[in-house]
Amino acid sequence: MVKSELVRVLSDKLPEFQTRDVELALNCMLDQMNTALENGERIEIRGFGSFDLRHQQARLSRNPKTGEPVNLAAKVRLHFKPGKELKDRVDAARNKCRITE
Template identity: 65%
Template sequence: MIKSELVNALNEKLAELSIKDVDLAINCMLAQMVDALVQGQRIEIRGFGSFDLHHRTARLARNPKSGERINLPAKVVIHFKPGKELRDRVDAARAQCDIKE
């Protein structure tokens, strides 16, 4: 749903490009971002935020329902840190979204 809205918004701003071209450009950009993360690189989009990888070590956990011990393997997770501009805009919109502390 969001992607189609993005494609339409970009197509309105870049009327000389077809919707297919805009969609292709967005897909290409997302594919490049995925490839960069797969290669262990950090992605920074000024004013929006950054994507980084966090390495979690293997650990022994406990199933809260049964109490059984479970071995969790090491893994890599994607971490997103919003930029200051994005944080400020979201924080300023709290009143509109009826968000309470």
Template identity: 55%
Template sequence: MTKSELIESLVRKQSQLGYRDVELAVKTMLEHMAQTLASGERIEIRGFGSFSLHYRPPRVGRNPKSGEPVSLPSKYVPHFKPGKELRDRVNTGAANAHEIKAVRTGTDPGEDSSGASYE
């Protein structure tokens, strides 16, 4: 789902709110979250998950084209850790979607189309 799809979905579900109001709210929230992470703070949304920064130390990488070693500087990368409620909801939803797909295609719910097992 893209940002614009999220905005459109929220407008459909909350018909009393205008598109511009929802768009402003979503953009403001995302900008504030980005600023909070950029300042080194952690974000925790109970039941959903937490956003934090993980440190990556400097390392030597390789140029894929030439194979030459390249020095890569240290950096911080955003990290999302889903909360228990979100994990449970995703697993329940994914299992249900997988079973529905299996019924439609006539395959075993424990396998995907490549034959890989999920059990």
């Protein structure tokens, strides 16, 4: 879902608020989430999931095309762990997503 579509859906569900106010609230929430992650904080949204940072050490890898060794620098990765409610909803909607095993 694109952010503009999310603003439209929220505006439809909250007709007492103007669209620009809904968009401002959404942008504020996303900015706060970005700031928290930049500061190394963990974010937990009950029923949805949690975001945290994982540190990946520098390592030696290989170029898949040439097979030459390549040094990869250490980095920080964003990790999302879905909550139980989200996992259950996604699993229940499995047939809608055309997921095959």
